[in-house]
Amino acid sequence: MLALVVVLYFWLRVAVKDTGVQAYLEAKAGLHIGSDVGGSPSGQQSKSISRRVVAVADLHGDLGHAHNVLQMTKLIDSDFHWIGGHDVLVSTGDIVDRGDDTIALYRMFDRLRTEAAATGGEVLNCLGNHEIMNSLGDWRYVTRGDVDSFGGVQQRRKAMSSDGWIGQSWLANFNITHTVPLLPLHLVPSSANNRGAAGGRVAAYTVPRASFVHGGITPAYARRGAAAINRIGHSLLQRALAEEIPNGQPPHDTPTEELELYGSEGPLWYRGYANQEDEAQICAEAERAASALGVRHLVMGHTPHLEGFVVRCEGKVLLIDTGISKAYGGEQSALVLETELKYLSEGHDGVSNKWKETQTLTALYKGRRPKVIHTVSREVYLY
Numbered sequence: 001m002l003a004l005v006v007v008l009y010f011w012l013r014v015a016v017k018d019t020g021v022q023a024y025l026e027a028k029a030g031l032h033i034g035s036d037v038g039g040s041p042s043g044q045q046s047k048s049i050s051r052r053v054v055a056v057a058d059l060h061g062d063l064g065h066a067h068n069v070l071q072m073t074k075l076i077d078s079d080f081h082w083i084g085g086h087d088v089l090v091s092t093g094d095i096v097d098r099g100d101d102t103i104a105l106y107r108m109f110d111r112l113r114t115e116a117a118a119t120g121g122e123v124l125n126c127l128g129n130h131e132i133m134n135s136l137g138d139w140r141y142v143t144r145g146d147v148d149s150f151g152g153v154q155q156r157r158k159a160m161s162s163d164g165w166i167g168q169s170w171l172a173n174f175n176i177t178h179t180v181p182l183l184p185l186h187l188v189p190s191s192a193n194n195r196g197a198a199g200g201r202v203a204a205y206t207v208p209r210a211s212f213v214h215g216g217i218t219p220a221y222a223r224r225g226a227a228a229i230n231r232i233g234h235s236l237l238q239r240a241l242a243e244e245i246p247n248g249q250p251p252h253d254t255p256t257e258e259l260e261l262y263g264s265e266g267p268l269w270y271r272g273y274a275n276q277e278d279e280a281q282i283c284a285e286a287e288r289a290a291s292a293l294g295v296r297h298l299v300m301g302h303t304p305h306l307e308g309f310v311v312r313c314e315g316k317v318l319l320i321d322t323g324i325s326k327a328y329g330g331e332q333s334a335l336v337l338e339t340e341l342k343y344l345s346e347g348h349d350g351v352s353n354k355w356k357e358t359q360t361l362t363a364l365y366k367g368r369r370p371k372v373i374h375t376v377s378r379e380v381y382l383y
């Protein structure tokens with residue numbers, strides 16, 4: 001009885017709550033709490049712990065639109081430097097192809113990664129199928145202007161090889177998938193080891209997480225786990241980048257698991273969550289994948305819906321490729337996931353404290369009002 005961790009669990013679903021952009025940004029300033037909290041574990045009264053995670057999908061060679069999107073999220077200033085503090089930026093891949101700005105875009109991400117780390121923020125990059133295509137020498141979607149920006153075909157391939165700056169950045173900084181805690185783990189009061197006073201079974205509080213990937217993670221891949229998916233992807237990328245004269249296909253000695261990873265059911269190409277029409281079936285699939293990965297949300301790019309995000313299965317499935325690049329001319333968009341843990345009061349047992357966890361998902365589209373697409377809150381007991 002002492003350590004009932006989750007007492008109330010209520011879902012408030014706000015269908016559509018439009019606020020002006022200015023109001024949104026002002027609210028945002030007040031919500032930039034990660035930095036206000038400090039590290040102090042005591043004095044929980046009036047404490048609030050929060051994190052803002054921003055996701056952007058397929059940028060496809062368009063630096064101007066990438067700048068628009070990141071400025072709209074207030075992660076960068078007008079000189080394109082990081083002002084996101086503790087925020088987390090996730091790119092779901094396909095930075096390259098269809099446009100000319102490959103060099104500038106990868107440079108921008110390399111720089112923002114360093115700048116973000118210096119202020120406690122983070123920049124996470126997923127590999128898209130187009131990153132792997134370029135590593136394999138499948139250049140069907142490369143523009144003339146992009147090749148010219150490198151100084152020619154040879155120079156472009158050199159940059160995208162094991163020794164090149166783009167190849168090395170992919171190997172060091174990119175993964176197939178990222179599983180991101182939606183609250184700063186080090187600030188959340190201890191709870192994971194709750195046993196209950198009499199050693200009884202008590203559900204531990206789990207910090208909400210979201211999974212980010214380019215295409216989609218099927219339940220079968222989810223069961224392998226993110227680390228295994230990333231290991232296989234890294235091996236495929238290394239193999240591709242090491243080819244002297246790549247022919248657009250995985251090299252002949254590529255193991256089956258890497259071929260499958262790059263196949264239509266693999267995380268880089270899978271479109272089931274976007275194209276499968278049977279809602280019940282897709283939500284059952286999403287539920288299995290999300291629970292295997294230990295996440296609340298599956299966030300994906302890859303399949304463009306030019307009018308805006310597609311939200312399925314009550315926010316479990318978030319399809320965020322809106323064709324940002326002028327090659328598509330869709331909405332210039334970013335998904336904002338805000339999570340807050342706010343201290344409410346001491347629990348009745350004199351040991352635990354009551355907190356309120358609130359999650360808000362907002363769609364930002366350039367020139368449009370921010371659109372809250374999902375809100376959930378619940379009370380939790382923490383120690």
Ligand SMILES: *[C@@H]1O[C@H](CO)[C@@H](O)[C@H](O)[C@H]1NC(C)=O
Pocket residue numbers: 172173174175226227228230231
């Ligand atoms: C990539 O994923 C692996 C396994 O999940 C992890 O150990 C590694 O730190 C990740 N690297 C980056 C740059 O996120």
